[in-house]
Amino acid sequence: MFSRRPLSLLLAGLLFATPALPFDPLGSEAMTPLKPSPRLSARVGEAPCTTQLPDPLAAIDAVDLALCNHPQTREVWAAARAQAALVGVARGAWLPNLNGTGTATRYVYENDAYNKSTAALTLSWLLLDFGQRSANIENAQQLLVAAAATQDATVQSLFLVALQSYYNAQATRSAVSAAQSAERSAQEAYNAAQLRYSVGVATPADRLQAQTALSQATLNRIKAEGESRNALGTLANALGLNAQTRIALAPAPALPTEVSFQKDVDALIADAQERRPDLKAAEAQVKAAEAGVTVARGQGLPTLSLGAGPTWQDTDGVIVRGNSAGLTLNVPIFSGFDTTYRVRSAAAQVDVKAAQRDRIRNQVALDVWKAYQSLTTATQSLKTTADLVASAEESERVALGRYKAGVGTVLDLLSAQSALASARLQRIQAELDWNVYRATLAQSMGALDYTLLQGAAEGRP
Known part of the structure; x- marks a missing residue:
């Protein structure tokens, strides 16, 4: 229950409040969650918000920019501030209301006229309402908890989007490099076929097949460059910048040579159901709806109010002063079943919010399960693709040497080059998947913060 404050303090606050100094007597700003920033996500060291784009841009810089500058962070913070102010509104219901009124009237009757002025200062204070105000405060506070949890969920979502976008941009840059290497290899194969054709030891078909492979490699490189620009x-955009902003990426850090991942998925799911901010928000929504039932029920119950204040009247020079004080008991008798159906609606809202909470809880389990399986697969793929690239590079070297020596066919060489290009792309995809699914698993557990980037060098999720 909110304590009643002396009327004198309230009046003093009103008198001295100025637009330059926000007046917050009920402390709503203190209830507002911190503005989304790198510090909310376990950023190590000082990380003040900035709009300056680092050159080159590292993954941690990308996250900083996203949390500081993306419009969605401002949106969820403003929503939380608005809900904190509504808590102040609910708390203010415990305070008295003070109203001043005044009238000035001139009466004219044929040849006679006189003036009449009245003024009154009325204090009204709701003393008893059978729990409506307490329930309103509980409702507003639970909605504030939900708003803060929603902000936390949004911060983690933006964190994940920034990382996904950054890793994808790095992957497409690597794909361009791989496509350029494939184009150089195709050019070397074409040169070898052209040389053998010119000395009469190769057929026109060899030269044409090599030319086709070179044209295809050039086309692949052009497409890769376009995809890199789109990435x-x-x-x-994920960083809250214009899409045409020039970004130079930092070199991708080397992945650990030995990567392993083995966790108890049941424990991960249980942990996620304790930590996920969207599930916390849903739970707070249920509690707010339960308080709404109390509010709806209280609207049909009696209220007791105190009213007091001085009055002043001047009728053509005759001044009358007075004072009044009294208690008012309001007992609703019949309101067209309004309260009955408001209670029913509020109770149904509790069921709605409870069902939404249960749905989110099930979704949390699915998110963790899928992210766990994806990361397990990506971890296994890293080692396999490393072996694949090594064997494909050796096969391409052997095939090129055999063809130049005249003991291999152009089809063998082109097949080996195609296999090498495919292996390199699969390696790039495996590295992208490993980075992204590590972040996705952390986000699905409600634990995505800067510690993920610190653990990258150790190969742990």
Whole structure:
């Protein structure tokens, strides 16, 4: 229950409040969650918000920019501030209301006229309402908890989007490098076929097949460059910047040589159901709806109010002063079953919010399960693709040497080059998947913060 404050303090606050100094007597700003920033996500060291784009841009810089500059962070913070102010509104119901009224009237009757002025200062204070105000405060506070949890969920979502966009931009840049390497290899194969054709030891078909492979490699490189530009635009958008913003990426850190991942998925799911901010928000919504039932029920119960204040009247020079004080008991008798159906509606809202909470709880389990399985697969793929690239590179070297020596066919060489290009792309995809699914698992557990980037060098999720 909110304590009643002396009327004198309230009046003093009203007198001295100025637009330059926000007046917050009920402390709503203190209830507002912190503005989304790198510090909310376990950023190590000082990380003040900035709009300056680092050159080159590292993953941690991308997250900083996303949390500081993305419009969605401002949106959820403003929503939390609005809900904190509504808690102040609910608490203010415990305070008395003071109203001043005044009238000035001139009466004219044929040849006679006189003036009449009245003024009154009325204090009204609701003393008893059978729990409505307490329930309103509980409702507003639970909605504030939900707003804060929603802000936390949004911060983690933006964190994940920034990382996904950054890793994808790095992957497409690597794909461009792989496509350029494939194009150089195809050019070397074409040169070898052209040389053998010019000395009469190769057929025109060999030269044409090598030319076709070179044209295809060039086309692949052009497409890869376009996808890389699109990925950079998507990254800029995720950081709250214009899509055409020029971004230079930092070199991708080397992945650990030995990567392993083994966890108890049941324990991960249980942990996620304790930590996920969207589930916390849903639980707070249920409690707010339960308080709404009390509010609806209280609207049909009696209220007791105190009213007091001085009056002043001047009728053509005759002044009358007075004072009044009294208690008012309001007992609702019949309101067209309004309260009955308000209570029913509020109770149904509790069921709605409870069902939404249960749905989110099930979704949390699914999110963790899928992210766990995806990360397990990506971890296994890292080692396999490393072996695949190594064997494909050796096969391509052997095939090129055999062809130049005249003991291999152009089809063998082109097949080996195609296999190498495919292996390199699969390696790039495996690295992208490993980075993204590590972040996705952390986000699905409600634990995505800067510690993930610190653990990257150790190969742990």
